[in-house]
Amino acid sequence: DTAVSQTPKYLVTQMGNDKSIKCEQNLGHDTMYWYKQDSKKFLKIMFSYNNKELIINETVPNRFSPKSPDKAHLNLHINSLELGDSAVYFCASSQGLAAPPNTGELFFGEGSRLTVL
Amino acid sequence: KQEVTQIPAALSVPEGENLVLNCSFTDSAIYNLQWFRQDPGKGLTSLLLIQSSQREQTSGRLNASLDKSSGRSTLYIAASQPGDSATYLCAVPGAYKYIFGTGTRLKVLA
Numbered sequence: 001d002t003a004v005s006q007t008p009k010y011l012v013t014q015m016g017n018d019k020s021i022k023c024e025q026n027l028g029h030d031t032m033y034w035y036k037q038d039s040k041k042f043l044k045i046m047f048s049y050n051n052k053e054l055i056i057n058e059t060v061p062n063r064f065s066p067k068s069p070d071k072a073h074l075n076l077h078i079n080s081l082e083l084g085d086s087a088v089y090f091c092a093s094s095q096g097l098a099a100p101p102n103t104g105e106l107f108f109g110e111g112s113r114l115t116v117l
Numbered sequence: 118k119q120e121v122t123q124i125p126a127a128l129s130v131p132e133g134e135n136l137v138l139n140c141s142f143t144d145s146a147i148y149n150l151q152w153f154r155q156d157p158g159k160g161l162t163s164l165l166l167i168q169s170s171q172r173e174q175t176s177g178r179l180n181a182s183l184d185k186s187s188g189r190s191t192l193y194i195a196a197s198q199p200g201d202s203a204t205y206l207c208a209v210p211g212a213y214k215y216i217f218g219t220g221t222r223l224k225v226l227a
Contacts, residue, residue, distance in 0.1 A: 004160075033214065033215070041155075041220055042217070042219060042220075043206070043217040045214040045215070045216075048213045050213075055213045056212075056213050056214055058214070090160060090161070092161075094210075094215075097213050098210035098211065098212075098213050098214050098215055103148040103210040105151065105163055106210075106215050108153075108161040108162075108163075109160055110159060110160040111159070111160050113158075
């Protein structure tokens with residue numbers, strides 16, 4: 001049973017298109033995240049959600065719109081894709097808000113590789 | 118603002134060697150520290166989680182230590198194998214997110 005699952009694993013699309021990535025976790029966690037991993041493999045936080053509520057938007061362009069219908073799901077919709085959006089997007093989850101005293105173990109999905117042509 | 122760095126950025130060793138990967142963080146007020154492994158084209162797999170009250174944590178051939186006062190953690194890999202080849206990342210929680218180091222790319226040669 002996959003703990004954190006993302007779909008699709010690969011997306012190839014043209015500039016200007018809109019795309020969505022879905023994420024689900026079956027760990028019962030209350031906090032979910034989107035991270036972006038660039039070509040240099042650096043992992044940068046994009047969004048944190050706790051119990052469906054947005055906690056962090058780390059200066060992400062408003063072309064990126066996350067949505068959490070319930071605490072087990074966090075989806076990412078991207079409008080008007082640009083070349084610079086090409087990256088691997090990782091969903092993750094943890095129990096607790098990554099702030100004392102509730103900082104549990106972080107679990108990752110397999111990633112969604114987005115290529116914008 | 119918490120910053121996490123890892124040295125070396127890349128490491129190539131012959132099979133069987135014991136090796137140490139380093140992770141440094143600027144703000145010592147951390148609650149825990151987690152080590153991950155990332156294989157090419159894959160997600161991150163959690164290796165070890167060390168709580169701030171612990172000094173070390175072991176899993177098989179892996180041993181991670183934590184020294185909050187000096188802002189350092191080390192991941193010790195005993196008797197390295199080609200299957201250990203991967204990128205190793207450390208992360209600390211803070212301000213409602215996990216902050217990652219830059220990673221160490223390890224290659225173990227057969």
